[in-house]
Amino acid sequence: MLDALKEAKDEDFKILKIIELSMRNHEWVPLDEIIRKAKMPEKDVLYRLKRLNKFGFVVRSTYGYAVSMGGYDALAINALYKKGIxxxxxxxxxxxxxxxxxxxxxxxxxxxxxxxxxxxxxxxxxxxxYRDYIADKHHISxxxxxxxxxxxxxxxxxxxxxxxxxxxxxxxxxxxxxxxxVEGEELKRVDLSEILSKEEIEKLFWDIIEEVKKAYKIGYIHGDLSEFNIIFNGEDFVIIDWPQAIPKYHSEALLYLKRDVENVIRYFKKYKINKDPDEILKYILKSDKDEDKDKV
Ligand SMILES: Nc1ncnc2c1ncn2[C@@H]1O[C@H](COP(=O)(O)OP(=O)(O)O)[C@@H](O)[C@H]1O
Ligand SMILES: [Mg+2]
Missing domain, CATH: 3.30.200.20 (Phosphorylase Kinase; domain 1)
Structure with a gap:
Protein backbone atom coordinates (compact mmCIF):
# COMPACT_ATOMS: atom_id res chain seq x y z
CA MET A 1 0.00 0.00 0.00
CA LEU A 2 2.80 2.47 0.84
CA ASP A 3 4.62 1.95 -2.46
CA ALA A 4 1.40 2.37 -4.40
CA LEU A 5 0.70 5.51 -2.40
CA LYS A 6 3.93 7.09 -3.67
CA GLU A 7 2.95 6.31 -7.25
CA ALA A 8 -0.65 7.46 -7.04
CA LYS A 9 -1.44 10.86 -8.55
CA ASP A 10 -4.10 13.46 -7.75
CA GLU A 11 -6.20 12.23 -10.70
CA ASP A 12 -6.12 8.69 -9.29
CA PHE A 13 -7.33 10.00 -5.93
CA LYS A 14 -10.01 12.04 -7.65
CA ILE A 15 -11.54 8.88 -9.13
CA LEU A 16 -11.04 6.96 -5.88
CA LYS A 17 -12.92 9.67 -3.95
CA ILE A 18 -15.79 9.55 -6.42
CA ILE A 19 -16.11 5.82 -5.82
CA GLU A 20 -15.87 6.32 -2.06
CA LEU A 21 -18.67 8.89 -2.03
CA SER A 22 -20.88 6.86 -4.34
CA MET A 23 -20.53 3.87 -2.03
CA ARG A 24 -23.04 5.59 0.23
CA ASN A 25 -25.69 4.59 -2.27
CA HIS A 26 -24.09 1.63 -4.01
CA GLU A 27 -22.46 -1.57 -3.00
CA TRP A 28 -20.75 -1.47 -6.39
CA VAL A 29 -20.44 1.86 -8.16
CA PRO A 30 -21.35 1.50 -11.86
CA LEU A 31 -18.78 2.64 -14.38
CA ASP A 32 -21.14 5.12 -16.09
CA GLU A 33 -21.75 6.87 -12.78
CA ILE A 34 -18.00 7.24 -12.22
CA ILE A 35 -17.58 8.67 -15.72
CA ARG A 36 -20.47 11.09 -15.24
CA LYS A 37 -19.18 12.37 -11.89
CA ALA A 38 -15.55 12.56 -13.01
CA LYS A 39 -16.33 14.90 -15.88
CA MET A 40 -13.42 13.35 -17.76
CA PRO A 41 -13.29 11.49 -21.05
CA GLU A 42 -14.18 7.81 -20.66
CA LYS A 43 -10.74 6.64 -21.75
CA ASP A 44 -9.07 8.76 -19.04
CA VAL A 45 -11.39 7.34 -16.41
CA LEU A 46 -10.66 3.80 -17.59
CA TYR A 47 -6.93 4.53 -17.43
CA ARG A 48 -7.26 5.75 -13.82
CA LEU A 49 -9.38 2.75 -12.86
CA LYS A 50 -6.77 0.42 -14.30
CA ARG A 51 -4.11 2.09 -12.17
CA LEU A 52 -6.30 2.02 -9.04
CA ASN A 53 -6.86 -1.66 -9.64
CA LYS A 54 -3.13 -2.27 -10.03
CA PHE A 55 -2.46 -0.41 -6.76
CA GLY A 56 -5.06 -2.58 -5.04
CA PHE A 57 -7.07 0.52 -4.13
CA VAL A 58 -10.28 -0.69 -5.78
CA VAL A 59 -12.00 -4.01 -6.33
CA ARG A 60 -14.16 -4.84 -9.32
CA SER A 61 -17.22 -6.91 -9.95
CA THR A 62 -19.54 -7.22 -12.90
CA TYR A 63 -21.64 -4.47 -11.25
CA GLY A 64 -18.90 -1.91 -10.88
CA TYR A 65 -16.18 -0.74 -8.52
CA ALA A 66 -15.69 -0.47 -4.76
CA VAL A 67 -12.91 0.99 -2.59
CA SER A 68 -10.71 -1.70 -1.00
CA MET A 69 -9.29 -1.55 2.51
CA GLY A 70 -5.93 -0.50 1.08
CA GLY A 71 -7.68 2.18 -0.95
CA TYR A 72 -9.40 3.50 2.13
CA ASP A 73 -6.05 3.59 3.98
CA ALA A 74 -4.53 5.48 1.05
CA LEU A 75 -7.38 8.03 1.03
CA ALA A 76 -6.87 8.73 4.74
CA ILE A 77 -3.09 9.07 4.48
CA ASN A 78 -3.39 11.27 1.39
CA ALA A 79 -5.88 13.56 3.16
CA LEU A 80 -3.68 13.91 6.26
CA TYR A 81 -0.76 14.65 4.00
CA LYS A 82 -2.68 17.26 1.95
CA LYS A 83 -3.94 18.94 5.11
CA GLY A 84 -0.33 19.45 6.18
CA ILE A 85 -0.53 17.23 9.25
CA TYR A 130 -11.22 -8.74 -0.72
CA ARG A 131 -13.41 -9.27 -3.72
CA ASP A 132 -15.48 -11.90 -1.92
CA TYR A 133 -15.42 -9.98 1.30
CA ILE A 134 -16.47 -6.69 -0.13
CA ALA A 135 -19.33 -8.38 -1.93
CA ASP A 136 -21.25 -8.85 1.27
CA LYS A 137 -23.05 -5.92 2.81
CA HIS A 138 -21.00 -6.19 5.97
CA HIS A 139 -18.02 -4.75 4.27
CA ILE A 140 -19.81 -1.57 3.35
CA SER A 141 -20.78 -0.99 6.96
CA VAL A 182 4.13 6.84 23.54
CA GLU A 183 7.57 5.43 24.27
CA GLY A 184 7.76 2.20 26.21
CA GLU A 185 6.40 -1.31 26.20
CA GLU A 186 3.02 -2.82 26.79
CA LEU A 187 2.88 -3.74 30.48
CA LYS A 188 2.24 -7.30 29.32
CA ARG A 189 5.78 -7.48 27.97
CA VAL A 190 7.54 -6.00 31.00
CA ASP A 191 8.77 -7.90 34.03
CA LEU A 192 8.16 -5.31 36.72
CA SER A 193 10.03 -7.29 39.40
CA GLU A 194 13.25 -6.77 37.43
CA ILE A 195 13.04 -2.97 37.49
CA LEU A 196 10.86 -1.99 40.44
CA SER A 197 10.74 -2.72 44.14
CA LYS A 198 7.61 -4.19 45.70
CA GLU A 199 6.66 -0.74 47.00
CA GLU A 200 7.13 0.81 43.56
CA ILE A 201 4.98 -1.91 41.99
CA GLU A 202 2.27 -1.22 44.55
CA LYS A 203 2.54 2.50 43.79
CA LEU A 204 2.19 1.77 40.06
CA PHE A 205 -0.99 -0.20 40.80
CA TRP A 206 -2.47 2.74 42.71
CA ASP A 207 -1.37 5.24 40.05
CA ILE A 208 -3.25 3.21 37.43
CA ILE A 209 -6.34 3.03 39.66
CA GLU A 210 -6.07 6.79 40.14
CA GLU A 211 -6.23 7.30 36.34
CA VAL A 212 -9.25 4.97 36.16
CA LYS A 213 -10.89 7.03 38.89
CA LYS A 214 -10.14 10.36 37.21
CA ALA A 215 -11.32 9.12 33.81
CA TYR A 216 -14.52 7.90 35.47
CA LYS A 217 -14.98 11.27 37.05
CA ILE A 218 -14.64 12.94 33.65
CA GLY A 219 -17.21 10.48 32.36
CA TYR A 220 -15.51 7.45 30.79
CA ILE A 221 -14.80 3.83 31.55
CA HIS A 222 -12.06 2.41 29.32
CA GLY A 223 -13.87 -0.86 28.66
CA ASP A 224 -10.83 -2.84 27.49
CA LEU A 225 -8.32 -2.03 30.19
CA SER A 226 -5.57 -4.59 30.64
CA GLU A 227 -1.79 -5.02 30.55
CA PHE A 228 -2.06 -4.91 26.74
CA ASN A 229 -3.32 -1.32 26.72
CA ILE A 230 -0.99 0.22 29.27
CA ILE A 231 2.38 1.37 27.94
CA PHE A 232 5.13 1.61 30.54
CA ASN A 233 8.55 3.20 30.08
CA GLY A 234 10.16 2.11 33.33
CA GLU A 235 8.88 5.09 35.29
CA ASP A 236 5.59 6.32 33.94
CA PHE A 237 2.72 4.88 31.93
CA VAL A 238 0.08 5.85 29.38
CA ILE A 239 -3.28 4.16 28.84
CA ILE A 240 -4.03 3.62 25.13
CA ASP A 241 -6.81 2.16 22.95
CA TRP A 242 -9.98 4.08 23.91
CA PRO A 243 -12.48 3.70 21.04
CA GLN A 244 -14.78 1.38 22.97
CA ALA A 245 -14.83 3.55 26.13
CA ILE A 246 -18.22 3.59 27.82
CA PRO A 247 -19.90 6.73 29.17
CA LYS A 248 -20.30 6.44 32.92
CA TYR A 249 -24.08 6.84 32.70
CA HIS A 250 -24.39 3.76 30.46
CA SER A 251 -26.82 1.26 31.99
CA GLU A 252 -24.08 -1.36 32.29
CA ALA A 253 -21.30 1.04 33.19
CA LEU A 254 -20.56 -0.63 36.49
CA LEU A 255 -20.09 -4.03 34.90
CA TYR A 256 -17.47 -2.59 32.54
CA LEU A 257 -15.78 -0.66 35.32
CA LYS A 258 -15.62 -3.79 37.43
CA ARG A 259 -14.14 -5.79 34.58
CA ASP A 260 -11.46 -3.15 33.98
CA VAL A 261 -10.59 -3.09 37.67
CA GLU A 262 -10.48 -6.89 37.84
CA ASN A 263 -8.09 -6.99 34.87
CA VAL A 264 -5.70 -4.59 36.58
CA ILE A 265 -5.91 -6.53 39.84
CA ARG A 266 -5.31 -9.84 38.07
CA TYR A 267 -2.18 -8.47 36.39
CA PHE A 268 -0.71 -7.24 39.68
CA LYS A 269 -1.49 -10.47 41.48
CA LYS A 270 1.57 -12.11 39.95
CA TYR A 271 3.67 -9.49 41.77
CA LYS A 272 1.98 -10.51 45.01
CA ILE A 273 -0.14 -7.37 45.15
CA ASN A 274 -3.49 -8.67 46.31
CA LYS A 275 -6.48 -6.36 46.15
CA ASP A 276 -10.18 -6.95 46.53
CA PRO A 277 -12.05 -5.81 43.38
CA ASP A 278 -15.10 -4.71 45.37
CA GLU A 279 -12.98 -2.55 47.67
CA ILE A 280 -11.22 -0.88 44.73
CA LEU A 281 -14.51 -0.40 42.92
CA LYS A 282 -15.98 1.17 46.05
CA TYR A 283 -12.96 3.45 46.28
CA ILE A 284 -13.43 4.65 42.69
CA LEU A 285 -17.19 5.19 43.08
CA LYS A 286 -17.24 6.56 46.60
CA SER A 287 -14.85 9.38 45.96
CA ASP A 288 -16.74 10.28 42.80
CA LYS A 289 -20.04 10.59 44.67
CA ASP A 290 -18.54 12.41 47.63
CA GLU A 291 -16.82 14.97 45.48
CA ASP A 292 -20.07 15.54 43.59
CA LYS A 293 -21.81 16.07 46.91
CA ASP A 294 -19.17 18.57 47.97
CA LYS A 295 -19.94 20.62 44.90
CA VAL A 296 -23.67 20.88 45.57
N1 LIG B 1 0.05 6.26 20.81
C1 LIG B 1 0.79 5.15 20.69
N2 LIG B 1 2.13 5.21 20.90
C2 LIG B 1 2.88 4.09 20.79
N3 LIG B 1 2.40 2.87 20.46
C3 LIG B 1 1.08 2.75 20.23
C4 LIG B 1 0.21 3.87 20.34
N4 LIG B 1 -1.04 3.48 20.07
C5 LIG B 1 -0.96 2.16 19.80
N5 LIG B 1 0.32 1.70 19.90
C6 LIG B 1 0.80 0.31 19.67
O1 LIG B 1 -0.08 -0.35 18.77
C7 LIG B 1 -0.74 -1.43 19.41
C8 LIG B 1 -2.21 -1.50 18.99
O2 LIG B 1 -2.86 -0.29 19.32
P1 LIG B 1 -4.20 -0.23 20.18
O3 LIG B 1 -4.61 1.19 20.28
O4 LIG B 1 -4.02 -0.98 21.46
O5 LIG B 1 -5.26 -0.95 19.22
P2 LIG B 1 -5.82 -2.44 19.19
O6 LIG B 1 -5.37 -3.18 20.42
O7 LIG B 1 -7.30 -2.24 19.16
O8 LIG B 1 -5.25 -2.94 17.92
C9 LIG B 1 -0.58 -1.16 20.90
O9 LIG B 1 -0.62 -2.34 21.66
C10 LIG B 1 0.77 -0.47 20.95
O10 LIG B 1 1.83 -1.40 20.93
MG1 LIG C 1 -4.93 -2.60 22.29
Missing part, protein backbone atom coordinates in the same frame (compact mmCIF):
# COMPACT_ATOMS: atom_id res chain seq x y z
CA UNK A 86 1.90 14.47 8.33
CA UNK A 87 4.81 14.63 5.96
CA UNK A 88 6.01 11.05 5.96
CA UNK A 89 4.85 7.63 6.99
CA UNK A 90 7.26 5.10 8.43
CA UNK A 91 7.25 1.49 9.49
CA UNK A 92 4.46 -0.43 11.12
CA UNK A 93 4.57 -0.47 14.92
CA UNK A 94 2.50 -3.40 15.83
CA UNK A 95 -0.48 -5.28 14.58
CA UNK A 96 -3.18 -5.24 17.19
CA UNK A 97 -6.46 -7.04 17.34
CA UNK A 98 -8.39 -4.36 15.52
CA UNK A 99 -6.01 -2.00 13.82
CA UNK A 100 -2.68 -1.25 12.27
CA UNK A 101 -0.35 1.32 13.80
CA UNK A 102 2.40 3.18 11.89
CA UNK A 103 5.09 5.66 12.84
CA UNK A 104 4.54 9.01 11.14
CA UNK A 105 6.52 12.23 10.88
CA UNK A 106 4.41 15.32 11.55
CA UNK A 107 4.88 18.52 9.59
CA UNK A 108 6.48 20.08 12.67
CA UNK A 109 9.03 17.20 12.69
CA UNK A 110 7.64 15.45 15.72
CA UNK A 111 7.27 11.68 15.57
CA UNK A 112 3.72 10.48 16.12
CA UNK A 113 1.67 7.39 15.34
CA UNK A 114 -1.15 6.75 12.95
CA UNK A 115 -3.67 4.09 13.89
CA UNK A 116 -6.13 2.61 11.42
CA UNK A 117 -9.36 1.28 12.80
CA UNK A 118 -10.28 -1.95 11.11
CA UNK A 119 -13.41 -3.16 12.72
CA UNK A 120 -14.64 -6.54 11.76
CA UNK A 121 -11.25 -7.65 10.56
CA UNK A 122 -11.29 -10.47 13.06
CA UNK A 123 -14.03 -12.17 11.05
CA UNK A 124 -12.01 -11.65 7.91
CA UNK A 125 -10.38 -14.97 7.25
CA UNK A 126 -6.94 -14.95 5.75
CA UNK A 127 -6.86 -15.97 2.14
CA UNK A 128 -10.41 -14.94 1.51
CA UNK A 129 -10.18 -12.35 -1.20
CA UNK A 142 -17.21 -1.87 7.89
CA UNK A 143 -16.13 1.37 6.18
CA UNK A 144 -18.53 3.41 8.28
CA UNK A 145 -17.96 1.47 11.48
CA UNK A 146 -14.21 2.01 11.16
CA UNK A 147 -14.65 5.70 10.48
CA UNK A 148 -16.99 6.07 13.45
CA UNK A 149 -14.52 4.27 15.71
CA UNK A 150 -11.71 6.64 14.72
CA UNK A 151 -13.89 9.68 15.31
CA UNK A 152 -14.98 8.29 18.66
CA UNK A 153 -11.46 7.53 19.82
CA UNK A 154 -10.32 10.99 18.77
CA UNK A 155 -13.16 12.71 20.67
CA UNK A 156 -12.58 10.62 23.78
CA UNK A 157 -8.84 11.38 23.77
CA UNK A 158 -9.73 15.05 23.38
CA UNK A 159 -11.96 14.86 26.45
CA UNK A 160 -9.31 13.07 28.50
CA UNK A 161 -6.03 14.64 27.38
CA UNK A 162 -4.03 16.00 29.17
CA UNK A 163 -5.86 15.38 32.46
CA UNK A 164 -5.51 11.64 32.08
CA UNK A 165 -2.37 9.79 30.97
CA UNK A 166 -3.50 9.11 27.39
CA UNK A 167 -1.83 9.82 24.02
CA UNK A 168 -2.17 13.37 22.71
CA UNK A 169 -4.88 13.49 20.01
CA UNK A 170 -3.55 15.25 16.90
CA UNK A 171 -5.93 14.63 14.00
CA UNK A 172 -8.28 12.11 12.44
CA UNK A 173 -9.46 11.37 8.94
CA UNK A 174 -11.78 8.58 7.86
CA UNK A 175 -10.75 5.48 9.87
CA UNK A 176 -7.32 6.90 10.80
CA UNK A 177 -6.27 8.74 13.91
CA UNK A 178 -2.97 10.53 14.45
CA UNK A 179 -1.82 10.72 18.06
CA UNK A 180 1.26 11.35 20.11
CA UNK A 181 3.74 8.50 20.18
Missing amino acids: IKAIGNKLGVGKEGDVYNVLLNDDRIAVLKFHKHGRTCFTRGKR WLYASRLAAEREFNILNDLYPLIKVPEPIAWNRHAIVMGK
